[in-house]
Structure formats: structure tokens, C-alpha cells
Amino acid sequence: xxxxxxxxxxxxxxxxxxxxxxxxxxxxxxxxxxxxxxxxxxxxxxxxxxxxxxxxxxxxxxxxxxxxxxxxxxxxxxxxxxxxxxxxxxxxxxxxxxxxxxxxxxxxxxxxxxxxxxxxxxxxxxxxxxxxxxxxxxxxxxxxxxxxxxxxxxxxxxxxxxxxxxxxxxxxxxxxxxxxxxxxxxxxxxxxxxxxxxxxxxxxxxxxxxxxxxxxxxxxxxxxxxxxxxxxxxxxxxxxxxxxxxxxxxxxxxxxxxxxxxxxxxxxxxxxxxxxxxxxxxxxxxxxxxxxxxxxxxxxxxxxxxxxxxxxxxxxxxxxxxxxxxxxxxxxxxxxxxxxxxxxxxxxxxxxxxxxxxxxxxxxxxxxxxxxxxxxxxxxxxxxxxxxxxxxxxxxxxxxxxxxxxxxxxxxxxxxxxxxxxxxxxxxxxxxxxxxxxxxxxxxxxxxxxxxxxxxxxxxxxxxxxxxxxxxxx
Ligand code: ADP
Numbered sequence: 001x002x003x004x005x006x007x008x009x010x011x012x013x014x015x016x017x018x019x020x021x022x023x024x025x026x027x028x029x030x031x032x033x034x035x036x037x038x039x040x041x042x043x044x045x046x047x048x049x050x051x052x053x054x055x056x057x058x059x060x061x062x063x064x065x066x067x068x069x070x071x072x073x074x075x076x077x078x079x080x081x082x083x084x085x086x087x088x089x090x091x092x093x094x095x096x097x098x099x100x101x102x103x104x105x106x107x108x109x110x111x112x113x114x115x116x117x118x119x120x121x122x123x124x125x126x127x128x129x130x131x132x133x134x135x136x137x138x139x140x141x142x143x144x145x146x147x148x149x150x151x152x153x154x155x156x157x158x159x160x161x162x163x164x165x166x167x168x169x170x171x172x173x174x175x176x177x178x179x180x181x182x183x184x185x186x187x188x189x190x191x192x193x194x195x196x197x198x199x200x201x202x203x204x205x206x207x208x209x210x211x212x213x214x215x216x217x218x219x220x221x222x223x224x225x226x227x228x229x230x231x232x233x234x235x236x237x238x239x240x241x242x243x244x245x246x247x248x249x250x251x252x253x254x255x256x257x258x259x260x261x262x263x264x265x266x267x268x269x270x271x272x273x274x275x276x277x278x279x280x281x282x283x284x285x286x287x288x289x290x291x292x293x294x295x296x297x298x299x300x301x302x303x304x305x306x307x308x309x310x311x312x313x314x315x316x317x318x319x320x321x322x323x324x325x326x327x328x329x330x331x332x333x334x335x336x337x338x339x340x341x342x343x344x345x346x347x348x349x350x351x352x353x354x355x356x357x358x359x360x361x362x363x364x365x366x367x368x369x370x371x372x373x374x375x376x377x378x379x380x381x382x383x384x385x386x387x388x389x390x391x392x393x394x395x396x397x398x399x400x401x402x403x404x405x406x407x408x409x410x411x412x413x414x415x416x417x418x419x420x421x422x423x424x425x426x427x428x429x430x431x432x433x434x435x436x437x438x439x440x441x442x443x444x445x446x447x448x449x450x451x452x453x454x455x456x457x458x459x460x461x462x463x464x465x466x467x468x469x470x471x472x473x474x
Contacts, residue, residue: 007184014180026165037154045132048147056138072096084148111135111142128155190219206234246412250426254289295428302435309352316347316389323360335373341381347389348463355436362429363393363456371397388459396453409434
């Protein structure tokens with residue numbers, strides 16, 4: 001079942017609460033009005049009883065019952081005030097009974113049974129009446145005075161009040177519903193606007209943002225949060241698009257080189273040596289392409305979070321020595337002086353040996369690539385400092401300008417594109433190195449002077465003492 005909109009639900013709730021409030025108010029007011037009308041009638045009846053008491057007090061005390069009956073009858077049958085009056089004494093003798101009450105045989109109450117004044121609503125014929133029954137004591141004798149007054153008018157007023165209430169209630173309810181609906185629509189209209197804009201946002205329009213609200217409430221927080229989310233998505237999306245574009249671009253160059261080389265070789269028949277030379281070029285480019293694809297894959301896996309490192313306690317010193325021994329031969333072939341300053345103690349870190357080896361290889365590869373031979377110098381050093389294993393690769397090469405130092409860790413960034421490519425780099429090495437170091441909760445930094453050389457420093461947190469102990473006992 002489709003749920004009603006929030007605006008409609010709010011309106012219905014509002015209507016419900018308003019209707020209940022209206023009923024409570026109407027019924028309450030009706031009772032209050034009735035009480036007030038009763039009070040007015042009761043006041044008049046109390047005066048009438050008081051009047052009877054005063055009249056009886058004014059009579060002789062030695063007269064007979066018949067005398068008393070006669071005087072009271074004379075007095076009250078002449079007056080309109082006695083139309084609905086009856087008086088009875090303690091022995092059950094009627095002192096006075098108006099014809100109207102006699103006709104309806106209005107029940108008498110003995111004064112001995114009356115503790116306090118009793119009020120009662122009753123119908124005489126079809127007319128509504130309000131009665132009071134009260135005991136009065138005069139000259140040592142007890143009487144019950146019962147007086148009534150018509151409440152026809154009061155009942156009419158009450159009835160009219162009820163009709164007005166019933167007449168206006170639906171209208172009021174309708175008006176309240178309309179106002180409630182309008183208010184909820186107004187309060188929720190920014191949500192509609194947000195929805196409309198959000199619907200128009202696609203992969204091509206990720207730079208657009210939802211309407212900025214300045215309401216200072218939940219809706220503003222919602223739109224701000226959604227906009228922040230959009231900004232993050234846009235950044236991630238741009239990164240992916242740029243990465244794809246750059247990757248395709250990088251792949252195109254070696255492939256077209258391979259193609260050109262093959263086309264040239266096939267254009268006319270050549271000697272064995274020429275074919276071999278062409279094939280050597282093709283092989284070199286194919287190798288470069290393979291390593292480029294590997295780098296791209298590594299970064300793509302890192303982005304997707306699928307590249308998981310095999311973190312274990314390792315001795316970094318051993319890893320460094322292994323890597324260094326591989327570079328010694330290359331250094332001598334290139335005519336660059338290579339020295340190692342690796343401390344003579346264990347450097348225990350929690351890490352992926354393979355990945356860390358890759359980082360050191362990237363740094364050394366760069367150092368050798370960008371250091372001219374002969375006379376160039378590359379140093380690999382490792383020490384323990386402030387709870388970190390500090391590994392540095394120092395070269396006396398061409399150096400990096402300050403401006404470039406801030407960008408060399410970006411993907412595909414190369415200071416000198418032509419030169420870097422010639423040396424086999426696509427500008428991915430340092431971004432891969434940075435990703436690996438960050439995964440180890442470490443830091444990688446560069447310090448360089450143009451023309452004088454560079455130092456790349458990587459700091460990896462040393463494994464805690466308890467991990468080391470565990471290692472030793474293995
Ligand atoms: P590449 O594979 O092109 O070397 P990197 O990401 O490893 O890519 O390095 C990015 C750029 O930083 C390089 O193209 C180069 O211009 C510069 N660079 C890196 N290391 C050094 C260094 N030791 N000396 C001078 N320039 C360097």
C-alpha cells in the first residue's frame with residue numbers, strides 16, 4: 001500500500017488533534033453554561049424559600065393547622081410566585097400545595113429526611129423545571145418547602161448553544177484542515193525543491209548542487225549534508241574519469257610506438273640485424289607497457305579497496321639489505337656511486353615486506369634515473385628515530401623544484417614529461433609508494449634542491465615491544 005505523503009499525514013494528525021480539542025472545548029463549555037443557568041435558577045428558588053420562611057415566621061404560634069393552611073393558601077394562591085410551591089409539615093400535613101404541583105402529584109419529602117437542600121430537574125407535562133426541596137424550622141416546627149421554576153428558556157439557550165456548536169464545528173474543522181495543509185506544504189516545500197534538483201543530477205552534472213537553504217533547521221542540515229556528499233562523489237568521480245583518461249593516454253604511446261616500429265620494419269625487406277633491432281625496440285616497449293599496466297592495476301586495486309596488504313611483523317633491515325644488493329650491480333653498470341648506511345640492529349615494523357620492498361625500489365629507481373653518471377652518488381640509509389624506522393634515499397642528481405615537490409606524489413605527474421618517459425616512467429611510481437606508506441600508517445616526504453640532489457624520507461612506525469618479543473620467541 002502506498003503511504004500518504006508527510007504533508008497529508010501531518011494535516012490528518014493536526015485535524016484529529018484539532019477535532020478532539022474542539023469536542024472537549026464544546027462539551028466543556030456546554031456543561032459550564034448549564035451550571036451557570038442552574039445557578040441562576042437555584043438563586044431564584046433560594047429567595048423563594050427564604051420568602052416562605054419569613055412569611056411563616058410572621059404567623060401566630062398558637063393557631064390551628066387549619067388557620068395556618070388558610071393564611072398560607074390566601075397568601076400564595078394570589079401570587080404568581082406560588083404557582084409551583086408546596087409546603088408540608090413534619091406530620092405529613094399539607095400546609096400549601098399549588099394546583100400545578102397537585103395536578104402532577106409532585107412527591108413530597110418529610111422534613112425529617114432532609115439533611116440538606118436538594119436540587120432536581122424534572123418535567124411537568126412537557127415543560128422542564130428546576131426544583132428545590134429544603135427543610136426550614138419555624139417556631140420549633142419543621143417544614144419542607146419545595147419550590148419550582150420553569151427552565152424552558154434556559155434549556156432553549158442551551159439547545160441553541162449546542163446547535164451553534166454543531167453548525168460551526170465542521171466549518172472550523174475544514175478551515176483548520178486547510179490551514180494545516182497549507183502550513184505543512186509550506187514547511188515541506190524545500191524538500192520538494194531538493195528532490196527536484198536531486199533528480200536532475202547525473203554523472204555529467206555532478207558539479208551542480210542542491211539549493212542552498214538558509215532556514216537554520218533540519219532541512220538546511222539535510223541540504224548541506226547532501227551537498228557535501230555530492231562534493232565527495234564529484235571528487236571521486238573526477239578522479240576515476242581522470243585516471244581512465246590518463247591511463248588510456250599513457251597506454252596509447254607505447255602501443256603506437258610498437259605499431260610504428262613494426263610497420264617500418266615491414267615496409268620493405270631488411271637484413272637480419274635490422275629486424276633484430278626492430279624486435280628489440282618492440283620488446284622494450286612491450287616490457288614498459290607491461291610494467292605500466294601493473295602500476296595501473298595496483299592503483300586501481302588500491303582505489304577499489306581490494307588491494308589488501310599482508311601485514312606481518314618484519315625486520316626492515318633485512319628487506320633493505322636484500323633490495324640494496326640488487327641495486328649494487330646496476331649502480332656499477334651505470335657508473336653511479338652507491339652506498340648503504342643501514343644501522344646494525346633490527347628494525348621491526350608491522351608491514352607487508354613485498355610492498356615495502358616495492359617502495360624502496362621505486363625510490364632507488366628514481367634516484368638512479370635522475371642522477372647523471374659519472375660522478376653521481378646515491379645513498380640508502382636506515383635508522384631508528386622517535387619510534388620510527390626512518391629510511392632515506394639520498395641522491396646527488398638533478399633535484400626537484402619546490403613547486404614540483406608538492407606535486408610529484410600525484411598520479412601521472414612528471415616534472416619533465418619527455419625525459420621521464422624516455423627513462424621509462426609514467427609518473428605513477430611515487431603515488432604507489434605514497435599509498436603503500438600510508439597503508440602502513442607511515443609518512444613519505446621529499447627534500448630537494450634543484451641541481452644539487454634530493455632526499456626521499458619514509459618513516460614507518462616501529463612495532464610495539466610486545467610484538468617484537470613475540471617475534472623473537474618464534
Ligand atoms: P616516474 O615513474 O615518472 O619516475 P614517479 O611518480 O616515480 O614517476 O615520479 C614523479 C616525478 O618526480 C618524476 O617524473 C620525476 O620528474 C620526479 N622525481 C622523482 N624522483 C626524483 C629524483 N630522485 N630526482 C629528481 N626528480 C625525481
